[in-house]
Amino acid sequence: MNDKLTDRKKKVLQALVDSYITSVEPISSSDIQKRYLPEVSTATIRSELSHLEEMGYLIQPHVSAGRVPSSKAYRYYVDNFIIDDDIDLDAMKEYVARKYDSVAEIVKNGAKIVSDVTNYTSLLMISNSDTLTIKDVKLVDMYDGTALVLIITDSGVIKDKEIQLPTSEDNYIESANSLLGKCFAGKTLSQILSTHVDLDSELNAFKQIFEDVIDLLGEYKKSRDGQLYVEGANKIFDYPESKNYDNVKNFMTIVGKKDKLKELMSDEGNIEFSIKIGAEEGEGLDNMALVSAKYHVKGKEVGQLGVIGPERMDYKRVLTVLKHLGKLIDKLDD
Amino acid sequence: MNDKLTDRKKKVLQALVDSYITSVEPISSSDIQKRYLPEVSTATIRSELSHLEEMGYLIQPHVSAGRVPSSKAYRYYVDNFIIDDDIDLDAMKEYVARKYDSVAEIVKNGAKIVSDVTNYTSLLMISNSDTLTIKDVKLVDMYDGTALVLIITDSGVIKDKEIQLPTSEDNYIESANSLLGKCFAGKTLSQILSTHVDLDSELNAFKQIFEDVIDLLGEYKKSRDGQLYVEGANKIFDYPESKNYDNVKNFMTIVGKKDKLKELMSDEGNIEFSIKIGAEEGEGLDNMALVSAKYHVKGKEVGQLGVIGPERMDYKRVLTVLKHLGKLIDKLDD
DNA sequence: TGTTAGCACTCTCCTATCTTGACTGCTAAT
DNA sequence: ATTAGCAGTCAAGATAGGAGAGTGCTAACA
Numbered sequence: 001m002n003d004k005l006t007d008r009k010k011k012v013l014q015a016l017v018d019s020y021i022t023s024v025e026p027i028s029s030s031d032i033q034k035r036y037l038p039e040v041s042t043a044t045i046r047s048e049l050s051h052l053e054e055m056g057y058l059i060q061p062h063v064s065a066g067r068v069p070s071s072k073a074y075r076y077y078v079d080n081f082i083i084d085d086d087i088d089l090d091a092m093k094e095y096v097a098r099k100y101d102s103v104a105e106i107v108k109n110g111a112k113i114v115s116d117v118t119n120y121t122s123l124l125m126i127s128n129s130d131t132l133t134i135k136d137v138k139l140v141d142m143y144d145g146t147a148l149v150l151i152i153t154d155s156g157v158i159k160d161k162e163i164q165l166p167t168s169e170d171n172y173i174e175s176a177n178s179l180l181g182k183c184f185a186g187k188t189l190s191q192i193l194s195t196h197v198d199l200d201s202e203l204n205a206f207k208q209i210f211e212d213v214i215d216l217l218g219e220y221k222k223s224r225d226g227q228l229y230v231e232g233a234n235k236i237f238d239y240p241e242s243k244n245y246d247n248v249k250n251f252m253t254i255v256g257k258k259d260k261l262k263e264l265m266s267d268e269g270n271i272e273f274s275i276k277i278g279a280e281e282g283e284g285l286d287n288m289a290l291v292s293a294k295y296h297v298k299g300k301e302v303g304q305l306g307v308i309g310p311e312r313m314d315y316k317r318v319l320t321v322l323k324h325l326g327k328l329i330d331k332l333d334d
Numbered sequence: 335m336n337d338k339l340t341d342r343k344k345k346v347l348q349a350l351v352d353s354y355i356t357s358v359e360p361i362s363s364s365d366i367q368k369r370y371l372p373e374v375s376t377a378t379i380r381s382e383l384s385h386l387e388e389m390g391y392l393i394q395p396h397v398s399a400g401r402v403p404s405s406k407a408y409r410y411y412v413d414n415f416i417i418d419d420d421i422d423l424d425a426m427k428e429y430v431a432r433k434y435d436s437v438a439e440i441v442k443n444g445a446k447i448v449s450d451v452t453n454y455t456s457l458l459m460i461s462n463s464d465t466l467t468i469k470d471v472k473l474v475d476m477y478d479g480t481a482l483v484l485i486i487t488d489s490g491v492i493k494d495k496e497i498q499l500p501t502s503e504d505n506y507i508e509s510a511n512s513l514l515g516k517c518f519a520g521k522t523l524s525q526i527l528s529t530h531v532d533l534d535s536e537l538n539a540f541k542q543i544f545e546d547v548i549d550l551l552g553e554y555k556k557s558r559d560g561q562l563y564v565e566g567a568n569k570i571f572d573y574p575e576s577k578n579y580d581n582v583k584n585f586m587t588i589v590g591k592k593d594k595l596k597e598l599m600s601d602e603g604n605i606e607f608s609i610k611i612g613a614e615e616g617e618g619l620d621n622m623a624l625v626s627a628k629y630h631v632k633g634k635e636v637g638q639l640g641v642i643g644p645e646r647m648d649y650k651r652v653l654t655v656l657k658h659l660g661k662l663i664d665k666l667d668d
Numbered sequence: 669t670g671t672t673a674g675c676a677c678t679c680t681c682c683t684a685t686c687t688t689g690a691c692t693g694c695t696a697a698t
Numbered sequence: 699a700t701t702a703g704c705a706g707t708c709a710a711g712a713t714a715g716g717a718g719a720g721t722g723c724t725a726a727c728a
Contacts, residue, residue: 042672063720252586374701398706400690
């Protein structure tokens with residue numbers, strides 16, 4: 001991995017990727033000369049191109065065609081040429097302000113906004129339950145010896161279910177409530193599910209309730225863990241790539257495979273942005289790229305928002321949009 | 335619309351549709367002779383075919399090709415040749431029993447089951463709020479003068495939100511609860527939203543709460559009305575039809591257009607099954623068909639479940655699956 | 669040593685032409 | 699009314715030629 005590129009090689013590479021991103025056609029030496037490097041001859045550019053090809057940055061579909069960037073070139077491009085300046089900030093802000101007027105809607109429609117603004121398919125993944133804190137657990141008296149279990153978190157009530165009460169004593173619910181609050185409040189879902197609550201020594205009368213509540217939490221965790229929403233999967237038909245049947249099928253297949261997408265989106269570590277490009281990622285993401293960012297509500301990480309599209313996507317625009325939407329969501333209060 | 339077909343014409347038509355459903359290639363006179371009518375000559379079948387074509391049942395892609403059924407033929411086929419016997423009942427039952435073990439899951443995964451078993455894309459539409467009855471509305475005391483509003487329906491708690499209490503009087507919540515129950519219990523969402531609750535004459539102190547609750551109900555109605563889930567959109571790639579780019583695009587486009595799908599699914603009247611075939615339905619459903627059925631939980635209509643796929647779909651299988659799943663869901667208790 | 673002009677070479681893409689095979693529609697006989 | 703036989707039509711595949719695009723190489727030059 002020797003990425004010592006001369007200045008002119010860098011320029012050529014950037015020019016080629018830039019051109020390709022918009023035209024989606026193999027780029028020839030004269031294309032580059034005309035629009036980016038008029039001061040040197042096409043022959044010179046050709047020799048640079050063939051050198052870059054040797055180094056693995058470019059691919060030539062056939063001998064008399066221009067060149068196309070390889071995954072390595074895209075990687076180099078996003079690492080070196082994307083200076084993430086804030087050009088689109090105003091447009092974004094205006095967009096958000098105009099179409100949606102409450103934070104709840106912005107969060108809910110986050111994926112839609114990203115998809116609309118970037119014109120790529122967007123992905124929204126709810127963070128897994130490790131980050132979710134239980135604020136309180138409450139029983140609400142219903143009728144005929146049943147009660148409603150409410151699990152209240154920092155983002156609202158998340159699960160409710162009727163359960164049978166083992167007794168109809170008057171203060172049973174009250175006592176249970178205080179005990180439940182004491183045990184669960186302030187903990188994360190994972191903490192609760194991994195620690196064994198030892199109740200036998202305490203009041204055995206509440207054992208059933210506790211088991212029910214823990215079951216409920218487990219159920220919720222299962223249903224929520226890494227839920228993934230896809231928005232705008234049909235954008236593929238707007239790209240020239242869709243003329244190729246295999247591309248469409250690949251794209252739709254991977255967009256349908258939530259597991260694979262989750263795997264791609266869930267990055268270890270604390271990287272705020274992640275960009276996965278084509279072949280880099282092994283099978284499944286050929287000719288495609290996935291850009292994703294963590295996002296926060298009121299300073300707390302709640303999920304990841306990303307974009308999946310052709311490998312030659314407009315990385316600058318996508319990154320800008322994701323970054324600003326992240327900021328907007330984070331800052332706003334409900 | 336003269337559908338007086340001779341017995342042999344019927345036989346030929348059925349043979350052709352049957353063949354086409356499995357082969358998805360134009361059917362020739364000799365195909366029909368070999369497999370369905372060896373007792374007559376191909377010439378005879380040809381004359382029947384050309385007669386059926388005149389009548390609008392068949393289409394000839396070009397003069398030296400076989401014939402393909404028209405939408406009219408499919409319509410005739412489902413109306414006359416589908417005797418909905420219960421062949422698949424056992425397989426279905428086993429399937430349901432094996433993979434899912436609670437009703438909640440069956441309902442939730444209804445669309446998935448249908449899609450898996452039929453191998454077509456399935457659609458699930460939640461009935462609109464006209465059929466949803468409010469069982470109770472409750473305020474739950476939280477902290478710092480806020481309360482949680484719970485809207486309880488016959489299918490569980492459907493909406494919750496924190497609101498500010500106008501006062502911190504001790505019995506305020508209790509009084510509000512009884513008043514809310516009195517006003518809303520037993521009514522449908524639409525009833526509540528369409529009738530104006532005249533509170534001024536009663537206790538003015540609860541005015542704000544009522545307005546909040548009604549807002550909440552309105553919000554819920556909006557979010558729930560005719561929600562549509564699509565499962566297995568990628569099945570299209572399993573059909574030979576997907577070799578044609580336009581078919582894929584059409585299919586994906588209509589599957590993406592939730593509004594159009596809702597329109598197609600929401601039948602007036604009390605028809606339990608509805609079958610819409612291709613051109614019959616005007617633009618949008620070309621070369622496709624949509625089969626849908628209302629389904630019930632505990633005897634109450636909760637939505638519609640359907641299948642969308644190529645016009646030449648296996649209607650018999652689809653109808654059988656939908657019918658039995660409907661029965662299974664309806665019968666089971668929670 | 670780096671750059672350039674010039675040229676031969678390669679390969680895709682388009683078009684035209686031909687052949688083959690699959691069906692049909694028609695006609696005349698049964 | 700049914701059938702056999704045959705001529706006619708058309709899609710699809712194969713083949714060939716030509717145009718255009720773009721490269722790699724070589725030799726000359728700064």
